Amino acid sequence: MQTLPQNPEGALVQIIGLAILSGTVAGAVAFVHRWYARKRIPNGVAILAGVGTVGISLGTWKALQPFMGGNPDVLLLPEATRNIASFAVAGVTAVIGARIGDRATTNMAALSGATKLDDDVSRIVGAVGRMVTVTLPETIDDIDGYDAVSDETKETLAGSSFVFPRRITVTELRERVVARLEDDHGIGQVDIDLASDGTVEYLALGSRIAGLGPLLVPGTVGVAIRADPAFSAGAGDFVAVWRRSDDGAERVATGEIRGTAEDVVTLAVDATDARKFDATEQYRLETLPRQSRPEREFVARLRSADERMGVLTVEPESDLVGLPVGSLDSTVVAVKPTDGAVETLPVRSRLLAAGDDLYVVARPAVLRRIERSAREKSDTTETEPKENPSQ
Template identity: 55%
Template sequence: MTTAGIPATAAQVVVPGITMNQLFVAIIRILSLGALAAVVAGLVAVLYRWYTREGVPDGVAILIGIGAVALVLNTEETLASTTAVDTAAAATTISSIVAAGIGADLGRRGGDTFAANAFAVTGTAKLDREVSQLVRAVGRAVTVTLPEEVDDIDGYDPVDPETKEALAETTFVFPRRITVVELRDRVVARLKDDYGVGHVDLDIAEDGTVSYLAVGSRAAGIGPTLAPGTVAIAITADPAHAASPGDVVQVWERTEDGLQRRATGELRATSGDVVTLAVDETDAESLSDTTEYRLVTLPAEPSADREFASLLRVADETMGAVAIDEGSALAGLTVGALDVTVAAVRAPDGAVTATPARHTELPAGTTVYVIARPDALRTFEAAATAAAEEPAAEAQAETLS
């Protein structure tokens, strides 16, 4: 059989304008580009699985695989720099893109399966360290269920039983890819915002399991900031216009014999002509709620102890005194080795050092006055009283140092 006088050969085309040799080369090219897309997508799947411990999204892997093929095709077209429209080349390009998409999906599946199996069998210490700070959970969200028993925090006013009953076995749902610290902060924020809890002591594991929960109410009013031996009293008075809470004032009463000083106290609040003062218990007995007094502001600064009490009252931290027992894991450590704020230390001989230096040693028998969150204070107390040979005490000491 001949065509236009030219004898037919094995290289004759099945499609007009394309010979068998050209078709064979095009198929090899398409398969090669598809294999390139599969390799690229497979590498992306492996790296994504290694970094996140999750499967790479389908669209991302396929897009990157096709992008690699498109880059090769664009580079070749640029080097050829031809302006003629070649039907065969266009068909090859389209087929290559389709093959790249298929190959990228296959590569993604294979790479993800390989990475999942490899990391599950071998694992790496570095990877474990990197993901140890992330909450280990299964599913699209992290579910946190509070324990059935909710304790009270020592040193804080207890939360009413109804609130603790509502908290028991409550479940919160949070998004994945969250660290343990972030998860703890979110749980604490939910408890404070939704249930009106003032302070939270919470132990939460890497998988979101809550092993310990204690709550306390935030102290309200003036009472918690009053020094021993003082009381708060409301009187009718005419304070100076520049007087403000914290100022030291004298209370004067106009009598037939002239002005008489009745007491000296600290201004706490004003509302019109009603003034709340913090005064000594003995001075409070000489003040009457039917007498109008006059206040004189003294040029004195508020005492540091009361300023500290007012700041500590609204903070999340609390203050505690912890004695270091003989044989404790903390005995012999220095102040700088602790992860709590040390306000003062009382040595075994009774000497008190305020804001001690970081190199100050803490022998057995020392009392440490620390400022920390309730959970950190509880851990510190456990380490100070446990025996050094117990594994729990050693683990707590490591977390503190």
């Protein structure tokens, strides 16, 4: 067997061959990752898979060269340059191969004539037309309480179609549509209504809020200051912020520690106190006795959850009149009757009456259906989606 080529043509052939190997391996890993995880593979993982294969190939070749009569010296400048170029090109082709493998997984069903198929639909099922096509509307609304999805994403989704197996209920069909939108397009929250034939009657999208914002109670803001916190102070502790003044010390504000990094402390303070801080000044923190603030903790946790709170009034002709609180598919945290005090955490057997104000915690889709039931009578039944006439 011959050693690695020493001429430029041979080196180019080696680099191209290793690049193809890297792209092929990365594409295969991306294909399997999308198939099982239903998410796009990170670039770092793809590069590691592709370049790692190249490293194994070069290492194995060099290790076997002494036994084949070749030159085992890998520290020569031509050899080192060739290896570095191989790794660099392999990294680029690994990313390209990963994108091709990812796209091949999501569009595999396109070979059978469909543009978008659910993972559970096989080519045999699609060939005989036993499918339900769900077409998204041209107009997509925003969900109240969530950041709006970008216009580019809405334009991409508007009018697009998904194909699913026919023998599923409306509830199952809705769950699969929501899973496709969340997994393939990074949507944080989906509110959708489907008719019995799979027609989308309503669609609204929301994105997940990231960072410190979702953990802040309304009326408070996060402020980063330079301070000398107490030795035992940590996230969640209430502190008083002091600054030096001509009179010795001045209390600036009171807040809650959300994070520390050396001498930088992130505080949650009232919005009115945020302007009192100076970025160039050094403060000192005094730990205060722990105060129980369940309302703040409740709001903070609610803002970071999938559910949100809604306040609705039971109309005289609505479906909710006379029903117990426990019959609602949600959490009722309070009920305010027309002529009485607020009842917190009402018992499940408590009957609803016309004029009651309900404070409900639920997902946006569930909350919207309850609001609709509180306004008017409805006659909705769940049936199996009908077969698309076009199939």
